[in-house]
Amino acid sequence: MLEREKVLRDPVHDHIYIQHQVILDLINTKEFQRLRRIKQLGTTSSTFHGAEHSRFSHSVGVYEITRRICDLFERNYPSKEPSDGLWDDSERLVALCAALLHDVGHGAYSHTFEHIFSTNHEEMTQKIITDQSTEINAVLREVSPAFPEKVASVINKTYSNPQVVQMISSKLDADRMDYLLRDSYFTGTHYGTFDLTRILRVMRPYEGGIVFDKTGMHAVEDYIISRFQMYQQIYFHPVSRSMEVILSHLLKRAKDLYLKNELEDGFAKNYLEPFFNEEFTLGDYLRLDDGVLNTCFESWRYSKDRILRDFAIRFLDRHPLKSMLYDSKTASISLDNLKELVSNCGYNADYYTGTNNSFDLPYKYDKANIKLLEKNGDLVELSNVSALVGALTNKSLGDERFFFPKEMLEEESQSEIFKCYYDEFLKHIKNDRII
Structure with missing residues (x-):
C-alpha cells in the first residue's frame, strides 16, 4: 500500500484513488502510457467531435469502479470462512490489476486494424502481461x-x-x-447515463460470482436500456461506420500494394x-x-498511387462515403448492379x-x-421478472449498409460519364434510406 494515496481527477468519476504501489507502477509503464495515444472510440470523433478520449482514461476508469466494488464487498460482505461465497479481500489486488490492464493490448485504431492484419487485442493483452520483455x-x-x-x-x-x-467481464x-x-460524456449525449x-x-458476491438485489432491478433495467441506446445511436452511427470503411480500405490498399512490391519506401x-x-x-x-498510423496516412496523401492517395485524403480530411440501408431482398436485387455502376463511373x-x-443483442x-437475489435467497434471471428486459432479450437490432462514393449522388457539375449513370444509379436506391 502507498503511504499516502494518489488521486487522479476524472470528468466521469470525479476522483480516481490509487492506493497500491503496484497500480501506480503499472500506470507509469511505457506499455500503459501508450494507451494515451489510442482513442477509445476510433473513428467516432469524425461524427461526435468530443469523442477524443483515450483507452488510458477508460482503463483507469474501469480500475476505479472495480476498486469501489471491492470496497463495498469488503465492507458489507466479507468472507467469514472458506467457501462461504462471500468476498475474500485477498483477491483485491489481482482484480484491480486485471481491471487496469484489461485493454492494454488494444492496437492503433484497434478494431479496424485487427480486421485487416488479423491481430487480437485480448491475446495481445495477455501477451503484454506475461511476456518478460515488458515493463508491465x-x-x-x-x-x-x-x-x-x-x-x-x-x-x-x-x-x-x-x-x-x-x-471485469460479464453482462454488467x-x-x-x-x-x-465515459463515451456518453465525451460524445455530448445522454444515452449512456444510468x-x-x-x-x-x-x-x-455469491459462490457462483456476482448477483444483484432484486430491489435494484430498475437500476439494472436502466443500464440495459442505456447500453441499447448507445449502440443504436452512437456506436452504430452510419457516418462513423463510413469512416471505418474508408480506414479499412486505405489499409487494405496499402497492403495490396506492398504485396505487389508497389508501395513506396518511407x-x-x-x-x-x-x-x-x-x-x-x-x-x-x-x-x-493512432498517431503513428495518422503519420503513415499523411505520407500517403502524396502517394503516386491514385487510390491510396485518395483514401488517405478522404480519411484525414473527413470525406465520408455515402451509405444506404439494404436487406436480404435489396442485396439480391441491386448491390451487384450498384457496384457495376460505380465501376462504370x-x-x-x-x-x-x-x-x-x-x-x-441488447440482452x-x-x-x-x-x-437477481430475492429476499428469500432465491436467484431469478433478470429477463424472467423484467418485462422491459424480456422485450429486448435475444432481439438482434441494427442494420446493414452499402457504402459508395458521395459523387454518385451529385447530379450537378459532374462529368458526362457520371450524368449517364446518375438516373440509373438512383433507380436502385431509395433516397429515404441514404445517409
Missing part, C-alpha cells in the same frame, strides 16, 4: 513470480474466482459501466512491413498508436464500395445471465 510484466513479477499469469487468467476468464472475473461489469458513462451508485449498492512502410508480412513481434505491435469497386452490418439469454 516486471512490475507484476514484483508481487510474485506467478502473479502475471494470475492477472492474465482473469482476462481470459479462466481465473478460479468467478467474482473477480465477473467484475466495470468495463461496460465505465465505457457507457445510476452507477445504485447498481454498485445492490451488487453482492516511414509508413518501415512501421507496417511486419504486419503486411504477418510476421510481427510484440515490439512491432507496441510501436504503433471510373471507380475500382473493390475499394470504393463496401458493406457493413452492425447488430447488437442475450445464456448461462452468463444477470441474476
Whole structure:
C-alpha cells in the first residue's frame, strides 16, 4: 500500500484513488502510457467531435469502479470462512490489476486494424502481461513470480474466482459501466447515463460470482436500456461506420500494394512491413498508436498511387462515403448492379464500395445471465421478472449498409460519364434510406 494515496481527477468519476504501489507502477509503464495515444472510440470523433478520449482514461476508469466494488464487498460482505461465497479481500489486488490492464493490448485504431492484419487485442493483452520483455510484466513479477499469469487468467476468464472475473467481464461489469458513462460524456449525449451508485449498492458476491438485489432491478433495467441506446445511436452511427470503411480500405490498399512490391519506401512502410508480412513481434505491435498510423496516412496523401492517395485524403480530411440501408431482398436485387455502376463511373469497386452490418443483442439469454437475489435467497434471471428486459432479450437490432462514393449522388457539375449513370444509379436506391 502507498503511504499516502494518489488521486487522479476524472470528468466521469470525479476522483480516481490509487492506493497500491503496484497500480501506480503499472500506470507509469511505457506499455500503459501508450494507451494515451489510442482513442477509445476510433473513428467516432469524425461524427461526435468530443469523442477524443483515450483507452488510458477508460482503463483507469474501469480500475476505479472495480476498486469501489471491492470496497463495498469488503465492507458489507466479507468472507467469514472458506467457501462461504462471500468476498475474500485477498483477491483485491489481482482484480484491480486485471481491471487496469484489461485493454492494454488494444492496437492503433484497434478494431479496424485487427480486421485487416488479423491481430487480437485480448491475446495481445495477455501477451503484454506475461511476456518478460515488458515493463508491465516486471512490475507484476514484483508481487510474485506467478502473479502475471494470475492477472492474465482473469482476462481470459479462466481465473478460479468467478467474482473477480465477473467484475471485469460479464453482462454488467466495470468495463461496460465505465465505457457507457465515459463515451456518453465525451460524445455530448445522454444515452449512456444510468445510476452507477445504485447498481454498485445492490451488487453482492455469491459462490457462483456476482448477483444483484432484486430491489435494484430498475437500476439494472436502466443500464440495459442505456447500453441499447448507445449502440443504436452512437456506436452504430452510419457516418462513423463510413469512416471505418474508408480506414479499412486505405489499409487494405496499402497492403495490396506492398504485396505487389508497389508501395513506396518511407516511414509508413518501415512501421507496417511486419504486419503486411504477418510476421510481427510484440515490439512491432507496441510501436504503433493512432498517431503513428495518422503519420503513415499523411505520407500517403502524396502517394503516386491514385487510390491510396485518395483514401488517405478522404480519411484525414473527413470525406465520408455515402451509405444506404439494404436487406436480404435489396442485396439480391441491386448491390451487384450498384457496384457495376460505380465501376462504370471510373471507380475500382473493390475499394470504393463496401458493406457493413452492425447488430447488437441488447440482452442475450445464456448461462452468463444477470441474476437477481430475492429476499428469500432465491436467484431469478433478470429477463424472467423484467418485462422491459424480456422485450429486448435475444432481439438482434441494427442494420446493414452499402457504402459508395458521395459523387454518385451529385447530379450537378459532374462529368458526362457520371450524368449517364446518375438516373440509373438512383433507380436502385431509395433516397429515404441514404445517409
